[in-house]
Amino acid sequence: MSRLNIAITGFGGIGRKVAELLSVRAERYRQQFDLDVRIVGVCGSSAGLIEEDGLTPEALADRSSYTPGLSGDTFIEQVPADLLIEASPTDFRTGGAALGYIRTAFRRRMHVIAISKGALVHDFPGLHAQASRQGLALKVSGAAGSAMPTVDLVQYNLAGCEVKSLSAIVTGTTNIILSEMMDRECSFADALAEAQRLGIAESDPTLDTHGWDTACKIAILCSAAFGDVIDVQAMKRQGIDHVTLDDVRRWKVQGVMPRLVGRVDRSAGVCDASVGIELCGPDHPFARAHGRAKAVHVVTDLMGELTLTGGGSSPYGTAAAALKDLEHILRDTRLAPRLRSL
Ligand SMILES: NC(=O)c1ccc[n+]([C@@H]2O[C@H](COP(=O)([O-])OP(=O)(O)OC[C@H]3O[C@@H](n4cnc5c(N)ncnc54)[C@H](OP(=O)(O)O)[C@@H]3O)[C@@H](O)[C@H]2O)c1
Structure with a gap:
């Protein structure tokens, strides 16, 4: 069985629902993809957690254990992930923190599933080109209608x-x-x-x-x-x-x-x-x-x-749309081998 390490930037309402669904679906990933999917890092605006062996739901829920300052560049440069799920706030005028997260994730050879919209609105062509050059995925279902496919x-x-x-x-x-x-x-x-x-x-x-x-x-x-x-x-x-x-x-x-x-x-x-x-x-x-x-x-x-x-709009629907993107990446024979730990 192979490992798939996931990082989540932005651990609010949607980020937490993504983590919850990943945990609920862990057995499905084992059976259908022979894959041990683990969350190895999450961060909010000013603190985060990184654990190479994977974070349990209990560890994720205990905000008092988050490391102050483990956010932004410090987080995304360190987290040992194969795939980033980006769920920080949307800032469509500047791209917000998401822009840096996604660019660094590609540089560090992670696939990206974007749920926030700002970075995509600000520079989709640049991000898409960066992903394509490296044979990486940029998936956006959560940012473009979520549970309703567009x-x-x-x-x-x-x-x-x-x-x-x-x-x-x-x-x-x-x-x-x-x-x-x-x-x-x-x-x-x-x-x-x-x-x-x-x-x-x-x-x-x-x-x-x-x-x-x-x-x-x-x-x-x-x-x-x-x-x-x-x-x-x-x-x-x-x-x-x-x-x-x-x-x-x-x-x-x-x-x-x-x-x-x-x-x-x-x-x-x-x-x-x-x-x-x-x-x-x-x-x-x-x-x-x-x-x-x-x-x-x-x-x-x-x-x-x-x-x-x-x-219809719902946090679970949005999280499920992001994880639909994950399954599409795992089924894509061109993309799956690019996951470092597979
Ligand atoms: N809600 C929906 O149904 C829905 C649907 C589709 C797309 N989206 C998009 O999904 C994203 C998240 O939505 P949400 O409802 O989860 O919002 P939320 O509950 O307000 O959560 C936002 C999270 O982002 C964190 N954050 C703020 N600045 C950050 C930074 N610089 N780096 C990392 N994390 C940062 C916040 O951390 P702190 O807790 O430390 O402040 C918070 O945990 C938004 O971009 C939204 O547009 C939402």
């Missing part, structure tokens, strides 16, 4: 087809708020306050409500699936914070459902991307993607039109 849908299921256009609901928080406003006929402020009370919306929700989260995910999708670079800051973008109670009442009378949709038009051969509110009639599949649900609609040249709904 990049994989285009790259695997529709491989060889020309995708003419793609539209998608990819931000759970905005879909929950819009659904709540329509269900309860309430204001944006009331729906947002309820989403914050339930722990769904962040205390600073503007990343979602101003459309940035959708824009980032659409830009990552364009880079990863179509090889087109999109400048997120220049993208035509609308949020949901301007929606009024009058809008809600009018839409109810009209029988339409508002959805914040990321749209990619490829009719000119390159991606023309935008984010905005679209009004969906009762028969439109996006109208039925209510609350936490997400959806993607693709128009292709030879496989017709496809719509996928579901894959």
Whole structure:
């Protein structure tokens, strides 16, 4: 049996769920891949843990045992990992700490599964080139729709087809708020306050409500699936914070459902991307993607039109999407031998 050493940067809600699922699936990795998968290091903003023999769930849970200062460069230069799962905060303007983590991970010959979006938005081409030069994987499912496949849908299921256009609901928080406003006929402020009370919306929700989260995910999708670079800051973008109670009442009378949709038009051969509110009639599949649900609609040249709904926002769904990426790496005969300990 071979060993696979994993490091996790950013050990908050999502990083911890990834660790939990890795532990639950340890036996599956042994049986299906003849692989002993261990977490050898985790770090947060100012402290971390490294243990070459693997960290137990108990050790990971005991924050008092974390080494102060074992974060950032100190952590990523030392951790003896074959694969990095990056789950630190998203900073799409600078790339944030994730950019350094991912670049160093490639330099140290680790595969990377990115869940945070900032580094990918900031420099996908550079990171992709760095990975390709070394025969390493850069997987991004957790950063581009998580439990609802977007990049994989285009790259695997529709491989060889020309995708003419793609539209998608990819931000759970905005879909929950819009659904709540329509269900309860309430204001944006009331729906947002309820989403914050339930722990769904962040205390600073503007990343979602101003459309940035959708824009980032659409830009990552364009880079990863179509090889087109999109400048997120220049993208035509609308949020949901301007929606009024009058809008809600009018839409109810009209029988339409508002959805914040990321749209990619490829009719000119390159991606023309935008984010905005679209009004969906009762028969439109996006109208039925209510609350936490997400959806993607693709128009292709030879496989017709496809719509996928579901894959709603949840920390476990995001962690599972990252570990789907792991299984794809392990099944890829070109990539698996690059894992040093295999
Ligand atoms: N939540 C979701 O459903 C979801 C879905 C898809 C993608 N994502 C992305 O996943 C990432 C993590 O989300 P989350 O919900 O887990 O956030 P979170 O609960 O706020 O956790 C963030 C973690 O990152 C750590 N951190 C902060 N600065 C760091 C640094 N410089 N180096 C290493 N770690 C650092 C924090 O450490 P401290 O505890 O020390 O502050 C914290 O443990 C974000 O980029 C988010 O956009 C989240």
